[in-house]
Amino acid sequence: MNARQEILARIRRAVAGAPEVEIPRGYRTHVTLEDPVGRFAERVGDYRAVVHVVPAAEVPGRLAELVAGRRMAAPEGLPWLEAVRGAAAELILDGPGLSVAELDRVDGVVTGCAVAVAETGTIVLDERQGRRALTLVPDYHLCVVQAAQIVASVPEALARLTPTSPLTWVSGPSATSDIELDRVEGVHGPRTLEVVISA
Amino acid sequence: MSATFLGMPGNLSKNTDFPKNAAKAVQNSQLRFNLRKATHTIRGKRAAVVSELPDWQDLRAAGRAIKDHTLRHLDRYLLQLEEAVTARGGHVHWARDAAEANRIVTDLVKATGEREVVKVKSMATQEIGLNEHLAAHGITAYETDLAELIVQLGHDFPSHILVPAIHRNRAEIREIFLREMPGAPEGLTDEPRALAEAARLHLRERFLKAKVAVSGANFMIAETGTMVVLESEGNGRMCLSLPETLISVVGIEKLLPAWHDLEVFLQLLPRSSTGERMNPYTSMWTGSVEGQDFHLVLLDNGRTRVLADEVGRQALRCIRCSACLNVCPVYERAGGHAYGSVYPGPIGAILTPQLRGMGSELDASLPYASSLCGACYEVCPVAIDIPQVLVDLRAKAPHGLAERAGMRAAWWLFAREGRLAAAQRLAARLRRLIPRRLPGPLGAWTDTRDVPDIPRQSFRDWWKESGS
DSSP states (O other): HHHHHHHHHHEEEEEEETTOOOOOOSSOOOOSOOOHHHHHHHHHHHTHHHHHHHHHHHGGHHHHHHHHHHHEOOOOOOTTTHHHHSSSEEEOOOOOOOOOOHHHHSSSEEOSSSSTTTTTTTTEOOGGGGGGGTTTSSEEEEEEGGGGGGESSSHHHHHHHTTTEEEEESSSSOOOOOOTTTEEESSSSSSSSEEEEEE | OOOOOOOOOOTTTTSSSSHHHHHHHHHHHHHHHHHHHHHHHHHHHHHHHHOTTTTTTHHHHHHHHHHHHHHTTTTHHHHHHHHHHTTOOOOOEEEEEEHHHHHHHHHHHHHHHHEEEEEOOOOHHHHHHHHHHHHHHTOOOEEHHHHHHHHHHOOOOOOOOOOOOTTOHHHHHHHHHHHHHHTTTTTOOOOHHHHHHHHHHHHHHHHHHHEEEEEEOOOTTTTTHHHHHHHSHHHHHHHHHHSSSEEEEEEEGGSHHHHHHHHHHHHHHHHTSSSOOOOOOOEEESOOOTTTTEEEEEEEHOOOOOOOOGGGGGGGOOOOOOOOHHHHHHHHHHHHHGGGGSHHHHHHHHHHHHOSOEEEEEEEEGGGSSOOOHHHHOOOTOOHHHHHHHHHHHHSOOOHHHHHHHHHHHHHHHHHHHHHHHHHHHHHHHHOOOOSSGGGHHHHTSSSSSSOOOOOOOHHHHHHTTTO
C-alpha cells in the first residue's frame, strides 16, 4: 500500500461507526451597521493606519497630494491612475517584466481593493491589485477603498470573493508582538498603510 | 503504540517527568515574571475582542461541529482537496510519518538545486524536526518569524505556540542578536522597535533572493483547494509569494469542507490567538499561482491514531490558537519547555501523549500536568473539553506497581461488606501503630498527603451500637 492508500485506510478504520454531526449555523451572516464607512475608518485607524475619508470627486486630488515626489508602483487599470502619474516622481506599472529588485527601489505602491470589512478594519486584495509582491515589497502602501466595497462582517466579505484568485487580507501595517507582547508596527511588510476611503 | 516522533526540546530528556521539569522551571524567577506578564496581557486582549461579538458562542458551536463533521468524513474531504489542488496545477504528497514527510521535503528541495530555504513559522514542521533533517542533508533552513528567529539564533526551543520566545525578555533578545546575528547594528538597544528593525534588515536580502520556501497552513479548503495562512509580520507573505518553489507541510486535520466555512474560523482564530479583531496579514492561494511551483505534503504522523479514540479525537479540532496556554495556571508557572514537546500547555498535555504514546515517563506524566480547573475548555474556540480528555488519558496512563497493588487490594476489600467491616475494626485497634508516612513505595502517597486519622470506632459500628 502506498502512503495515500494507507492514510485513507487508517482514517476509514478510525471513524467507522462515529456519529454524523449536524452543523448549527446560528451565528450572524449579515450585520446591519448604521455607518459602515465610519466604522471601517475607526477600525482601520485602531491598527495605526492613516485614514482619509473624502468625497469621490476629491479622490484624485488627495492621491496626487499623497504621492507627490515619491517613486510609486501600481497595478494597471486603476481609474485615478492619471492623477498619480501626474504627481509622482515616477510611476511603474506592474507587469511580468517588473523584478523584485526593481520593486525594492520604489517608495510605495498605490492600489484599490476587492472588498473591505468594517467590523475588523480589513482590506482584501485580489489579483486585480497586481501580483502579490507589488503590495508587499515597497515600504508604503496607499489603498483606495470605495464606500460600496465596504461590507459589515467577515461572512459578507467571503461571499464577495473568488477563491481562485490569490488573496491577501490586510489589517493595518505589518506588526509584531513577539518581544514581551509589545506591539511594534512595521516588520517585513509595508511599514506604513494609508487608506483613502472614497465616500 | 509505536513511537511517533514529535520535536523534543533537546535540553530535556524523556526520562524526566513533568513534575521534575516544572519544579526546575519555577525556580527561574525571570521566566516566571516573563510568563506572567505575557499570559496576562494576551488574556485581557482576548477577553476584550471576544466580548465584542454577540454571537461568539454560536461561532464556537459552529466551529466545533464543522471540525467534527470534517473529521468524520476526512477521507472524502482529503480526496476532494487533492483533486482541487491538482486541478489548479499543485502537487500533492502524502506522508505517513515524520520520516516520510522529511524525506519528501528534502527530495523536493534537492530537486531545485538550492541549499537554502526560508521558512514561515509552522508547528507541523517543528513537530517532524524538519530543520534538523534538512541540515543533515546540507540544506540550511532560515526561520523568518521574529520569535522563531530569536529561538533559532539563541539555539533555544519554542515555549509557546503563538509567541515561541515568550520566555525571553528584551534584554536577553538583545544579547542573542548581538552575539549571533551577522551584521547586527553595534549600538543596538533593547527597545522592541530597534530589535524588530534589526530583524527586518537581517532578513530582507534573504527574502528577496530566496528560491524555495517551506510553510505550514492554518486551513485548507477541500471544495476549492485553497490554502490559508494567518500571520502578522509579513514574513509569511514574503515566503509564500516571492520564491519560485513553495512547499507546504500540513497536518491532515487542518481541513475545512467549504470556502464559506472560513467565515467561522477567520472570526474565531485571530480573536482567540493574538486578541486582535483580525491579524495583520492573511494569505490565501489555490494551487500554483503566479507561476510558482506548489507542493502540498499531507501529514499523518499519529493523527489517525488520535482519530480512532472516541474521547481523545476532539483534540484534532485544535486550530493552534494558544488561548488555553494563556489561561492555564500550570503553564503560567511551569512554562512551555517543561512539557517536552512542540505542543505545550493544556492542548499539549492531551495532544502529545496521544500522538507520541505514553511509553516514556514524561509523556505518561503529561495528563497530570493540570489542576482540571477547566479554564482551557472555557476559552477554547472549538470547545475541546480538555479536562475530559485529561481524565480519560489518566485512566489509560501506565500506573506504578504500588498503585496497582493498592487498587487491587481496595477492590478486594470493598467487594464484600464483611471484609470492609473486619478491616475497619482491625484498623481501629491498630490505629496508634499507623505511621504518618507510609513505608516503601506507598510513601509516594504520603509525600503530599497526610494519612487520615482513623477513628476509634467505624460509623457502621456506631450506628449498630446506638440501636437505631
